[in-house]
Every structure is written in C-alpha cells, then in structure tokens.
Amino acid sequence: MKNHFIEDNYAALEQAAKECCDKDTIVIVGFPEKNQNGFFNSLAVLQAGNIKKIYRKRILPNYGVFDEKDIFGREMSLSS
Numbered sequence: 001m002k003n004h005f006i007e008d009n010y011a012a013l014e015q016a017a018k019e020c021c022d023k024d025t026i027v028i029v030g031f032p033e034k035n036q037n038g039f040f041n042s043l044a045v046l047q048a049g050n051i052k053k054i055y056r057k058r059i060l061p062n063y064g065v066f067d068e069k070d071i072f073g074r075e076m077s078l079s080s
Contacts, residue, residue, distance in 0.1 A: 006034045013044055013051065023048040038073040 009031045020027045026047045033042040033056065040056040060068040 001032060001034070001039055003034070006032055006039075013046075017044070017046045017051045018049055020046045021049045026052075032072075041068055041072045 010033075013029060013031050016027065016029060026045060028043055028045055030041070030043045033040045033054070041060070042054055042056045044051050045053045045055075057068070057072065060072060062068060
C-alpha cells in the first residue's frame, strides 16, 4: 500500500470526524491504517467532532476474493 493512499485516507477520516459534530450521532468508518507495526484494516468511531476510538481487525479472512492476511496485520491485544 502506498503511503500517500494511507495519508489521504486518514486526512479524509479526520475531515469526516470534524463534520460529525453532533454528540448524539455516532459514525463508524472503515479505513486502512499504518503504524510502526505494519498495516491494519481498521475502523474509527466518530462522535462530536472527534475520532473517539480506533479498532483494528483481529480475524482476517483469507479465502476467495479476500486476501487480507497478505496485506494487513492483525491486532494482537484485546484492549485496542
């Protein structure tokens, strides 16, 4: 995955969070994430103009059209 793709996705995620300014509305958005441990298939919980929490997928399919294990790492901790 190219860094600019990851960066553009995160910028769009931050913009979506800013536009989700109602505290009574929660939006869940999937996005590719990169950190020092690799790439992750992640989702963000957006509320009141902020990214409240990020979760990383732990169970990655690897059959048919799904080849996530070849692309993404999996979150090992339960407290992510």
